[in-house]
Amino acid sequence: MTRSEQDLFSEAAITSFKLNGQFLAIAEELARPAGITAAWWQVLGAVLREPLPVAGIARAMGITRQSVQRIADLLVDKGLAEYRPNPAHRRAKLVAVTDAGYEAVRRIDPQHAEVSAKLAAELGLEQFAQIVESLTRLSAALEAIEVR
Template identity: 70%
Template sequence: MSETSELLSGLALGAFRLNGQFLQIAEGLARPAGITPAWWQVLGAVLREPLPVAGIARVMGMTRQGVQRIADLLVERGLAEYRPNPAHRRAKLLQPTAAGREAIAKIAPGHQELADRLVGELGLDQARQCLEALHRLSAALDHFTDHP
């Protein structure tokens, strides 16, 4: 295996491991709020502004079908609602309800505690470097996923 092939494999395996670790942590943080990590992810995408399902999928790196399924569940459970989209009649906007915002608010204290512990472990500068490296890696991979 070439060095570049080994680097790609290492990056992918590292990302898969990180994903698993973050999902396990997210499960623990989201459970007391009565939501799943996937619900949290979709609700989190629309906290600042309502988005269509395709927009959520793009921002979160998920499939449109997966987001649609979660969005419908969130609406069914009263955690989100569909609103008319002035830019597109059929692609409604998803936004959290008061109950959805309350669920996210229940996660905030545990999220802050974890953030403080993680930054305490890494140090502020190294945490920023890790974040920047993840952004660079994601941007580089966008060149391959946006342009097959």
């Protein structure tokens, strides 16, 4: 039996929803000992390499600007992030990680590495890399067709 395009789309969506739930549950477990939530970790992770405006974080993470703003405000209140001036846009401040934010993320690293190794062992490194590549291509394709 061949599956139709619509069936494939539905299966991909349902599997993605399940994966999202699984990843969020794991992320919550990993983040908890560091005193942060999965959502906080997600926003901190988006700005580890360079500060970004809230809208840039939202685009990179595929979540709403309002959600990111709320989390960024909490992170700033907790001293895990700070707002910096944005030379490209006076009103859209940049979100940057503080030393305390880097330390929180570093506390996650050992368990993160352990879970990553277990998953790589379960799948095999080559297949794991192929899955990541396929998910990245799927995300890009969805972005390209931009259904509104």
